[in-house]
Amino acid sequence: MCGIVAYSGSRNALPVLLGGLKKLEYRGYDSSGIALNDNGQITIRKRQGKVSELISMLDSDSTLEQATCGIAHTRWATHGPPTTENAHPHAGGKGDLALVHNGIIENHRSLREKLTAAGYVFCSETDTEVLAHLVDLHHKGKLIDAVISALREVEGTFGIAAMSRHEPGVLVVARRGSPIVLGLGREETIIASDASAIIKHTRQAIYLDDNDIALIQGNDVEIQALDAGPVSRPTSQIDWSSNAAKKGGYEHYMLKEIFEQPEAIRNTLRGRLDRNRGNALLSGLNLSPRELSELHRVLIVGCGTSMNAGLVGEYAIEDFAGVLAEVEQAAEFRYRNPIVKPSDLVVAISQSGETADTLAAVREAIDKGALVSGLVNTVGSTIARETGRGVYLHAGPEISVASTKAFTCQVSVLLMMALKFARSRRMSRDAGCRFVEEIEAIPSLVEQVLEQNDNIAKVAERYVEQSSAFFIGRGYLYPVALEGALKLKEISYIHAEGYHAAELKHGPIALLDENVPVIALCNEGPGKDKTLGNVAECQARKSRVLGIVTQGDQEAIAALDDHIVVPASPPHTSVIPSTVALQLLSYHIARLKGCSIGQPRNLAKSVTVE
Numbered sequence: 001m002c003g004i005v006a007y008s009g010s011r012n013a014l015p016v017l018l019g020g021l022k023k024l025e026y027r028g029y030d031s032s033g034i035a036l037n038d039n040g041q042i043t044i045r046k047r048q049g050k051v052s053e054l055i056s057m058l059d060s061d062s063t064l065e066q067a068t069c070g071i072a073h074t075r076w077a078t079h080g081p082p083t084t085e086n087a088h089p090h091a092g093g094k095g096d097l098a099l100v101h102n103g104i105i106e107n108h109r110s111l112r113e114k115l116t117a118a119g120y121v122f123c124s125e126t127d128t129e130v131l132a133h134l135v136d137l138h139h140k141g142k143l144i145d146a147v148i149s150a151l152r153e154v155e156g157t158f159g160i161a162a163m164s165r166h167e168p169g170v171l172v173v174a175r176r177g178s179p180i181v182l183g184l185g186r187e188e189t190i191i192a193s194d195a196s197a198i199i200k201h202t203r204q205a206i207y208l209d210d211n212d213i214a215l216i217q218g219n220d221v222e223i224q225a226l227d228a229g230p231v232s233r234p235t236s237q238i239d240w241s242s243n244a245a246k247k248g249g250y251e252h253y254m255l256k257e258i259f260e261q262p263e264a265i266r267n268t269l270r271g272r273l274d275r276n277r278g279n280a281l282l283s284g285l286n287l288s289p290r291e292l293s294e295l296h297r298v299l300i301v302g303c304g305t306s307m308n309a310g311l312v313g314e315y316a317i318e319d320f321a322g323v324l325a326e327v328e329q330a331a332e333f334r335y336r337n338p339i340v341k342p343s344d345l346v347v348a349i350s351q352s353g354e355t356a357d358t359l360a361a362v363r364e365a366i367d368k369g370a371l372v373s374g375l376v377n378t379v380g381s382t383i384a385r386e387t388g389r390g391v392y393l394h395a396g397p398e399i400s401v402a403s404t405k406a407f408t409c410q411v412s413v414l415l416m417m418a419l420k421f422a423r424s425r426r427m428s429r430d431a432g433c434r435f436v437e438e439i440e441a442i443p444s445l446v447e448q449v450l451e452q453n454d455n456i457a458k459v460a461e462r463y464v465e466q467s468s469a470f471f472i473g474r475g476y477l478y479p480v481a482l483e484g485a486l487k488l489k490e491i492s493y494i495h496a497e498g499y500h501a502a503e504l505k506h507g508p509i510a511l512l513d514e515n516v517p518v519i520a521l522c523n524e525g526p527g528k529d530k531t532l533g534n535v536a537e538c539q540a541r542k543s544r545v546l547g548i549v550t551q552g553d554q555e556a557i558a559a560l561d562d563h564i565v566v567p568a569s570p571p572h573t574s575v576i577p578s579t580v581a582l583q584l585l586s587y588h589i590a591r592l593k594g595c596s597i598g599q600p601r602n603l604a605k606s607v608t609v610e
């Protein structure tokens with residue numbers, strides 16, 4: 001999704017901005033651009049395509065090397081196709097100001113009509129150019145006053161950075177629904193929509209709140225709330241090392257993050273399991289013993305991979321704690337006027353902590369009076385701050401667009417939640433201690449799957465040519481089938497669907513033939529025999545079936561065309577090694593197909609629009 005970088009300080013702004021844009025590439029984008037303010041002259045350069053193409057275009061432009069203030073952007077097209085004209089920055093008026101914007105201006109049509117009537121001429125189809133001209137319309141004195149007036153007319157979401165040629169060195173940044181973080185340097189401020197663009201320069205950061213607007217010049221930062229005057233926001237320390245956000249010798253971030261999972265899960269679990277009391281600590285949930293025992297229902301909301309993790313949580317919480325649990329797509333929850341009670345705990349799952357639909361679901365649940373907690377990876381993100389209570393994943397930065405380690409860490413936390421809720425009810429201390437051991441074994445289960453990377457790459461060779469695939473599973477392995485299919489389609493562009501194994505014959509089986517393989521989760525456990533029955537049904541329709549099987553299960557191996565083994569584990573923890581096996585399978589299929597794993601087409605890392 002779109003990314004913003006801006007700089008005001010004493011250094012040459014250009015390399016800082018371009019370095020920042022490179023760091024934001026992982027978020028997904030289709031054009032990029034910069035604007036530099038060199039003592040009253042604003043120069044804008046932008047380009048459809050990759051940041052590297054923008055950089056080559058700038059190579060011959062030595063006029064840009066003096067500026068110490070600038071703004072830059074990677075655009076993920078929403079309004080208008082991904083062309084150079086639609087790329088940001090956009091100039092306001094006759095070029096007196098330049099602006100970059102993340103988010104969507106919902107009333108852009110009516111504003112465009114008003115501005116056209118006032119004589120403004122548009123060069124792009126974007127809602128951002130509307131905002132740039134609107135700021136210009138109000139630009140009679142200070143830029144910040146013009147931005148405030150313009151933002152009062154705007155409906156929708158924004159993270160913006162703007163500068164005027166009349167105020168060299170000055171940046172105005174603001175946010176509503178789209179993150180902005182200010183990186184505080186010694187004589188400079190680096191602004192970005194994502195901390196990964198600033199950690200090379202500083203770890204001291206201020207996260208703007210919704211409706212904050214900041215005036216920045218060098219290291220001077222003044223923040224005000226749009227309608228309430230000056231405010232002070234806390235400074236936090238970004239705890240990611242810059243190495244954590246590098247590829248570290250792996251060909252793709254996705255592979256690096258798949259291999260990081262044992263360590264990431266250990267970090268998620270660290271200090272949160274009590275072996276003696278057979279319980280999980282999770283103090284961040286901040287639930288009093290009374291709230292815990294009166295918990296009526298756990299409502300889990302999220303999108304995509306995070307929602308798939310939520311399904312595992314639903315199963316485990318009902319299974320072990322006997323507490324009603326439901327998962328709902330955040331986008332649906334926010335609009336359908338759900339019934340939520342004060343004794344309900346709403347758990348919002350989000351790697352980025354910025355997903356627009358999940359954030360809106362959080363706000364809806366807060367308005368309805370529920371207990372609301374976040375299960376978030378990105379420290380200081382909007383969902384983490386607005387929920388106020390919850391559990392950080394501590395998975396480290398997830399750069400790959402295709403989510404991997406966030407899923408396995410989310411499931412690890414949800415299992416700990418199930419344990420905590422169960423222990424506050426009927427689960428005995430002994431059973432709790434066994435559960436703790438099972439959770440603690442997860443990182444080693446993942447390591448055993450990672451050891452099979454070469455073998456999984458060989459299996460992948462047999463599935464590269466297919467254009468469609470089904471993933472099936474039962475019980476805890478049903479969410480794994482959903483997640484396996486999501487991963488495959490995202491990065492290999494093979495059409496893939498995840499189904500409950502029993503559902504296949506209620507329609508989708510019509511599509512099976514020798515060109516449509518089935519990937520079946522056949523791990524030892526309660527549903528295995530029935531799933532093997534479904535495997536036979538698929539093979540009878542000539543589908544090739546690849547099974548995930550428990551190590552040593554010769555019966556399952558004999559029933560399958562291909563197999564990948566995972567170590568034995570109870571059903572609720574087998575989710576994690578099985579998912580890791582499917583992550584590697586998708587990765588290798590996409591790699592063999594030559595797909596752009598780092599930047600899958602049409603996808604964005606953090607989906608901050610509806």
Ligand code: F6R
Pocket residue numbers: 303304305306307349350351352353354355358401402403404486487490605606607
């Ligand atoms: C899939 C993927 C997406 C995200 C979804 C939610 O690989 O990454 O499906 O899981 O966009 O994102 P977060 O977790 O940041 O809210």
